[in-house]
Amino acid sequence: MPAAAEAQQCKRCHAQTSAHILRSTPHCVGCYDHYIRSKCVKRMESYKIKSENPPITLLLALSFGASSTTLLHLLDSQIRAQKHRIRYRLKILHVDERILDPSLPASESLEEVKRRFPQTGGYLSARLEDVYDFAAEETGLERDGEDGGGKEEKLKTLLQRLPSPTSREDLAAVLRTRLIVALARREGCSGILWGDTTTRLADKVLASAAKGRGAQLPFEIGDGPGPFGITYYRPLRDVFKKELVTYISEIVTPPLLPLCVGFSSTPKHSAAAATSGKNITVGELMTQYFESMEAQYPSTVSNVVRMGDRLKLPGRGEEEDSCAMCGLLMDKGGNGLTLGAQEVVEGGERRKVCYGCMRATHGASAELSWPVLS
């Protein structure tokens, strides 16, 4: 890494020579590790998880990316340290999304992780299409008469009918979240641990806005009660993505990098290289925007998150007021003027769909068979 920092002394312990610049101060490997750990531990402490009998179980959503893998590594140490007073147990879930992109990691990679962290908790995996197992009903079935198709077929057809890569990405994320929540419930977990870093959260603030999902922002970035009676925790919210990239390859020994099979230092669709913007999605664009921003303007990035955290849901409506697709609170705004004056939503029997989902499905090539979760 930085050659200039090489000769400097670590500003924390003043004993070791530093190899890394962290928050504009030179850090040795040990102090770097300590810094990242303490950020995560402090956050976990702030959740005030009480030790109960039996202790609560939390579900860690592992994508094999840099952040969620680091989170697993950090919580592994924490769990091993809490021998006498067990406050929580862990279950580790990976959702196989190869139906979206065959190059995504397979659940077999869990074996590797299990070997590294055998004591951390129970491991489980699911496929994205398993979300249909939890569906109370499905829309658009009668019309299509494709009742017989397997869930894989169903999801494939659904995705094909969506109007754009951004819609596919957006709704796949909706389904993934719903599947993770459903599994958390089935497994008796009271909370879900997400690997979101500061950078990722800032990215989500703007991506939510750009997808018309601003009204649901607190569920995307907040800690605390989630939308489905499950608590969300994001203990890595105080570290930047770039810090974890260094962490997994240069700080932890043996490096975590080989486990991070979902991590890639080069984006699939580069915003800079994209000429038409046809293939890249809104989400990818925002991710790259913030990953380049954190290099130059880290405080601006964390300021975006701090501001996002202060946005609160306006007084909670009744239960019926949730979107049939994403299950989140309805965004009742957004009228003909935002969707186009001539577009009349036909039929009074229509399901309640929030603005973001309406936008994502607007222009779909055929009626969608959407799994409605209870």
Next chain:
Amino acid sequence: MSTAPPRTPRICAHCATERAKVQRAKTNERLCVSCFIAVFELEVHQTIVGNKLFHRGQRVAIGASGGKDSTVLAAVLKTLNERYAYGVEFVLLSIDEGIKGYRDDSLETVKRNAEQYGMELCIVGYRELYGWTMDQVVEQIGKKGNCTVCGVFRRQALDRGAAMLGVNHVVTGHNADDMAETVLMNLLRGDLPRLHRCTCIVTESTSSPISRSKPLKYAYEKEIVLYAHHRKLDYFSTECIYSPEAFRGSARSLIKSLERVRSSAVLDIVRSGEAFAEMVPEEIRGTTACAGEGKKTTIDIVAGKEEESTGCGKGTSGDLSQGGEMSQFEKQLANNEKAEHLETEITLPPPRKKRSGEGGGEKVLQVPLPKAKKQTLGSCRKCGYMSSQELCKACVILDDLNKNRPKIEVELDYDEEEASSSIRRKMEALDLRRSMVTTLSND
């Protein structure tokens, strides 16, 4: 831009008879020219009616710059006023910032528009009002912060112009792209109070007697250009020669990329912005968030308190690399973070709690938080403009500017009374100029 495979090639999606010549940025529909113009006007009409922007017999000023937005706004409002019999009298109000090669030419366009649409025109100039043209301001302070100065000046100039025209409502040509840009900019700056109000279609401020509204709030910039093109409107298409704030530039280039990826993104951001407005906690809505305690120039202080969006909300695109303003903001944030660290290390007992001396001993009294200072509205000591401070923002800036003006340095005893009276004299001169302009346009 290429599009989804055409299902009904080249036939207008609305009338299904004419050939489609226009693709809507908003919906990707292919329309014929007359259907496009009709639906564009209809949407503006719905915006006006849905928000009850005008009432019969009202006199409303259109903030006219000669650019595409305000020209389209004037044309659409004139059309709608006749078609739907709003019974509103529209007049044009222009600001002359004194920017050579930009405003002087665009004002010619406005004068032509005034004739074409048969509307009264009033031009308010910075030179007459403040004794400074923007060219002179930039010469003195450079391009950094000039948009702020211009924004403060414009706000007051608009108010004064509106007063001269006898109107209390000014409509401006802000379009959906501008709105989305402002939402993103406020997100990037973490500016909650502005996030709360930036998507409002009508803004009424206690510090201004004039309400402002944005009837083109839901109209895409691209569609505005198309509308102007197909109606062959006479507009001036050069953008301001002074660069925009870096945040706006960064937000703008982001919007452009997003629009390329999914054209609905512009309105989706506007929609999210409206949702965010509801989500800003009550206690931070009104008062402006207090930035760090670092040393600031007068202009920065004014910028922090400026109520409307600073600058004009227009500008050329920029990107992250051109960020003098952004690095400054970054530095300020970083300093704040450092300061925060220091604060938490000195752990003081909660400052709001006081022990009640005599009685319970153990009892802890909750001393109510000191209410945020209600700003009382007075008028500026110098120019008489509405202000919660002794001096209005424009006069604060002017003081700063004038301090560095060579000819004032000559005077040993700088007399404030004289300065204020000179402003007042300039104000009186304005009325003269206005009558001049109206006679001009009548010729």
